[in-house]
Amino acid sequence: MMFDKNLMRKPRSSLVIFIIAKAILETLFVIFLVVSFHYRTFYSRFDGRIDEANGRRVAGWMIAEAEPSKPVEMQLYINDEFAASSIADRPRRSAANVELAQEGAHKFAFDVPPLAAGNYEARVYVVHESGGGDRRTLQALPQPARFRVDAERSEASELNGGFVIKATE
Amino acid sequence: MRTTTGDAQREDAAEAVSSPRWLAACEIMSLVASVVVAEWVVLPFTQRGAELAVAGMVPVCAALALMLFSRQAQGETWRELGLRFDNFWQAARLLLPAMIVASLLMLALGFLLPKFQFGAPRVRQTPVWLFVWGIGWGFLQQFMLQGFVNRRAQMLFGKGVGSIVVVALVFGLLHLPNPWLMVVTFCGGLLWAFVYQRAPNLLALALSHSVMTWILIATIPDTLLRGLRVGYNYY
Numbered sequence: 436m437m438f439d440k441n442l443m444r445k446p447r448s449s450l451v452i453f454i455i456a457k458a459i460l461e462t463l464f465v466i467f468l469v470v471s472f473h474y475r476t477f478y479s480r481f482d483g484r485i486d487e488a489n490g491r492r493v494a495g496w497m498i499a500e501a502e503p504s505k506p507v508e509m510q511l512y513i514n515d516e517f518a519a520s521s522i523a524d525r526p527r528r529s530a531a532n533v534e535l536a537q538e539g540a541h542k543f544a545f546d547v548p549p550l551a552a553g554n555y556e557a558r559v560y561v562v563h564e565s566g567g568g569d570r571r572t573l574q575a576l577p578q579p580a581r582f583r584v585d586a587e588r589s590e591a592s593e594l595n596g597g598f599v600i601k602a603t604e
Numbered sequence: 605m606r607t608t609t610g611d612a613q614r615e616d617a618a619e620a621v622s623s624p625r626w627l628a629a630c631e632i633m634s635l636v637a638s639v640v641v642a643e644w645v646v647l648p649f650t651q652r653g654a655e656l657a658v659a660g661m662v663p664v665c666a667a668l669a670l671m672l673f674s675r676q677a678q679g680e681t682w683r684e685l686g687l688r689f690d691n692f693w694q695a696a697r698l699l700l701p702a703m704i705v706a707s708l709l710m711l712a713l714g715f716l717l718p719k720f721q722f723g724a725p726r727v728r729q730t731p732v733w734l735f736v737w738g739i740g741w742g743f744l745q746q747f748m749l750q751g752f753v754n755r756r757a758q759m760l761f762g763k764g765v766g767s768i769v770v771v772a773l774v775f776g777l778l779h780l781p782n783p784w785l786m787v788v789t790f791c792g793g794l795l796w797a798f799v800y801q802r803a804p805n806l807l808a809l810a811l812s813h814s815v816m817t818w819i820l821i822a823t824i825p826d827t828l829l830r831g832l833r834v835g836y837n838y839y
Contacts (some may be wrong), residue, residue: 449625450631451630454670456792457634457638457670461637469645531640566650567653569651
């Protein structure tokens with residue numbers, strides 16, 4: 436296997452240095468892009484809490500720290516399964532904590548679909564858009580809420596076409 | 605005596621590391637790395653628009669800087685790289701038969717494939733698009749592929765099958781994960797690398813690249829070519 440000697444000139448050490456420098460700079464560039472992407476996509480800018488959770492309704496409040504006035508899409512998951520989505524766009528005027536209302540806290544409420552008797556865990560996620568809407572991630576509110584649906588109530592709901600659930604959180 | 609032996613070993617090691625063959629391999633890998641960054645890292649990790657354009661310029665400029673710096677360091681002239689007119693017809697004569705055969709094959713394939721269409725989206729059928737694609741993009745790709753990769757592959761393996769296959773493999777793999785485009789660019793890479801080694805003329809190759817690209821998008825359905833998208837953009 437002979438390589439072409441006519442094409443071989445005197446490769447300079449500067450070319451070796453250039454290639455190494457280029458590799459370092461490109462590595463730093465990639466690291467910067469990845470860190471920047473992670474910060475913008477996954478870094479949580481939301482706060483909030485679930486105030487009420489039962490077989491009928493899950494409600495609470497949230498604050499989007501970056502854009503407090505902007506309505507935010509939220510999703511409810513019960514036992515890790517998607518249950519409902521809603522827009523948090525109502526100011527929390529009746530909040531006991533006035534400071535939160537001033538900061539731009541919004542109320543959210545989900546109607547819970549019919550559930551069989553048992554214990555449940557409700558988690559509420561904020562749908563966070565980044566990349567000009569190209570990417571959507573779910574960011575969980577800090578505390579999940581647990582509630583129980585009684586068997587009697589569950590049967591009653593089947594009979595009456597509605598259901599009344601005792602929250603046990 | 606020990607010092608002399610040590611010096612000799614160090615010199616041998618330095619020579620091994622900076623030998624043209626090692627350097628040629630590193631140059632090819634460095635260029636490929638820039639393209640991989642552009643195709644697979646910039647797009648998913650940036651926002652479309654100005655941010656994407658600016659971030660995309662980084663690996664493109666790095667690749668161009670490497671090619672220009674290397675050209676100077678290796679003492680290559682533009683004429684040696686293929687920027688010349690004297691061998692244009694020689695290159696064209698080598699290209700033409702293979703281009704005709706490839707065009708007929710693509711046309712036949714286009715008729716055989718379901719949903720045959722002259723699949724070029726409307727925007728690509730404008731003369732401006734063809735001009736930009738043919739002269740600009742085709743030339744840039746051939747400059748990178750032949751003027752840089754092919755010449756360094758020859759430093760590694762010499763003229764012939766080995767270096768031609770390396771060029772075609774690099775060209776094909778840079779079109780991952782688009783299967784149709786990978787096959788087509790591998791075949792195109794074989795032809796263009798072969799012709800470049802016999803008649804290095806980038807203008808003829810750029811023109812051939814342009815014409816073959818147009819024939820490709822005019823015969824093979826766009827549903828298969830997926831808009832010629834590569835890298836992360838393919839998805």
